Amino acid sequence: MSSQSVVDRVHVDNLDSEGLARIGLDILAASVGTCFVFVGSEREVYAARSEAIASGAISEEVVVAPIDGEAGSDDAVAWSDGAEPRNLFCAHCHQTFTAVAGVGDAVTCPSCGLSLSVHYNFSRRRAAYLAKYVSKDSLVNRGSRP
Incomplete structure (x- = not known):
């Protein structure tokens, strides 16, 4: 039995209320086991993550990848x-x-x-x-x- 992965890419130009609503609709239309990856600025990816969770996704289904420059700290935690x-x-x-x-x-x-x-x-x-x-x-x- 082979498993087939399907990757849908959705590009949201502006993460305003309309962009967040679009993310919410995509979450509602998704099937069980779908993984969501948000790439962008720290501010945008966490806003998208928050909308995804509010729309019914669970934490394990949502991955964020901020691309802002980061500065390391003494405690090995990176902050934007x-x-x-x-x-x-x-x-x-x-x-x-x-x-x-x-x-x-x-x-x-x-x-x-x-x-x-x-x-x-x-x-x-x-x-x-x-x-x-x-x-x-x-x-x-x-x-x-x-």
Whole structure:
């Protein structure tokens, strides 16, 4: 008995609400055992992964391959370079927003106006890094990007 693999490639030009809806429809139409691989920027692949899971895929069926530049850390964990936009989740007003910021950078939440520090904590469900309040006094040695 031979098994035959079928590979369907779907290209989504813009990962806006329409692009995410298209991913959701593809997940709903897929048969059991289908594997989904998302390739793109960190922000895009995790947003696509989040949509796939919300549409019924299970974690084992979803693979993400971010192609952003990565910087290694002392603990052998690789994080995307701060030069790319990423989604941040404000721990205070619970809004998700996009900013060009690396882990440890300071940003201002556009919703509540608080100064936030970007943490290593990443939520795959929200496809966003945690950003928590940091006092302006402790920002002396921190980088900040608009």
